[in-house]
Amino acid sequence: MKRVVFGCSGSESIECAIKIMRSYWDNRGLNKKKKIISFTESYHGTYYGGISAGGLERSCHDNIGPCLPEMQFINGSFQAHMCARCSFDCLNEVEELINREKELIAGIIIEPILASKGGIIPCTGFLRNLVRICKENDILVTMDEVATGFYRTGSDFYFRALEVSPDIVCLSKGINSGYLPLAATVVSERIVLGFTRSGQLLQHGSTQGGNLLACASMIASLEQYNQLSGEFIQKAPLFKSILNDALVGLDAVEYVYCAGFMFGIALVNKANDFDFSDILEIRKRLLYKGVIVYYSEIGLTLMPILTMEIEEWKKAVRVIADELCAWTKSNGAR
Numbered sequence: 001m002k003r004v005v006f007g008c009s010g011s012e013s014i015e016c017a018i019k020i021m022r023s024y025w026d027n028r029g030l031n032k033k034k035k036i037i038s039f040t041e042s043y044h045g046t047y048y049g050g051i052s053a054g055g056l057e058r059s060c061h062d063n064i065g066p067c068l069p070e071m072q073f074i075n076g077s078f079q080a081h082m083c084a085r086c087s088f089d090c091l092n093e094v095e096e097l098i099n100r101e102k103e104l105i106a107g108i109i110i111e112p113i114l115a116s117k118g119g120i121i122p123c124t125g126f127l128r129n130l131v132r133i134c135k136e137n138d139i140l141v142t143m144d145e146v147a148t149g150f151y152r153t154g155s156d157f158y159f160r161a162l163e164v165s166p167d168i169v170c171l172s173k174g175i176n177s178g179y180l181p182l183a184a185t186v187v188s189e190r191i192v193l194g195f196t197r198s199g200q201l202l203q204h205g206s207t208q209g210g211n212l213l214a215c216a217s218m219i220a221s222l223e224q225y226n227q228l229s230g231e232f233i234q235k236a237p238l239f240k241s242i243l244n245d246a247l248v249g250l251d252a253v254e255y256v257y258c259a260g261f262m263f264g265i266a267l268v269n270k271a272n273d274f275d276f277s278d279i280l281e282i283r284k285r286l287l288y289k290g291v292i293v294y295y296s297e298i299g300l301t302l303m304p305i306l307t308m309e310i311e312e313w314k315k316a317v318r319v320i321a322d323e324l325c326a327w328t329k330s331n332g333a334r
């Protein structure tokens with residue numbers, strides 16, 4: 001990666017990535033390449049670019065539309081364990097789309113783990129081949145690593161674990177652990193050359209983007225990452241086994257997802273039809289007990305701070321397990 005455009009939020013970084021992908025082709029005279037592909041189940045923030053590319057909660061946009069035109073959604077929730085014998089049939093849909101419309105498609109935005117959908121982890125083979133097909137067909141690849149970047153998934157960036165080379169990477173959150181508003185849209189040499197050769201400037205910049213205070217907090221965080229990366233890599237599997245030991249097999253738990261320090265607990269009380277209001281209620285009860293969790297339509301999402309001690313994690317997991325057991329007991333006969 002060659003250059004960074006600083007901004008103030010993950011949403012701004014997505015906005016910037018969409019502008020880069022569209023203008024890259026426009027600068028080369030290919031002004032029909034405007035379409036942006038993304039996953040039906042993805043979340044890309046709250047600006048118009050992000051809500052237009054975000055597949056989740058599209059129904060909530062009715063009163064704020066119209067969103068950006070030329071957005072195309074594909075299914076991204078193919079999970080390795082869902083295919084009995086993988087033949088990558090899951091790529092048929094996108095291959096057809098790309099063959100049909102590559103002259104119109106500027107790029108794809110990939111949320112590599114569908115965190116807002118509950119931590120769904122798409123099959124790595126699917127993601128790798130998706131990137132390959134896009135690259136072979138002149139479709140720029142943006143990885144939205146706003147949530148997954150900076151060791152959240154156990155490795156520094158998820159695209160590195162996937163062994164793919166995106167053209168653009170969107171970063172925020174972990175860049176400074178959220179202490180100050182900061183985002184980075186990081187671009188490859190290909191993008192830089194596209195702009196410099198055409199003599200065009202990127203039409204993006206925000207007054208506070210890359211301000212000194214936020215950058216100081218980023219540098220301090222990066223130093224910590226460099227020092228502690230070995231510890232994070234060792235700790236992630238321990239966190240996973242602690243969570244699995246405490247939760248797998250409980251009546252309220254359907255299954256547990258895990259990628260590094262990103263956990264999803266799918267809650268299904270088979271006998272009682274767990275619904276969304278139950279999930280919100282459990283989240284509220286956990287909050288009163290001092291454990292802050294996030295939620296999705298399928299259950300709870302946990303994103304512990306990476307420096308959390310093992311003992312603290314055990315304690316938090318115990319509170320969650322106890323709450324889920326108590327929930328099953330009190331709602332079992334509903």
Ligand SMILES: Cc1ncc(COP(=O)(O)O)c(C=O)c1O
Nearest residue numbers: 009010011043044045146147172
């Ligand atoms: C994958 C992803 N992209 C983009 C965003 C938007 O980031 P921000 O809330 O900083 O605007 C988020 C935030 O949750 C996210 O998880």
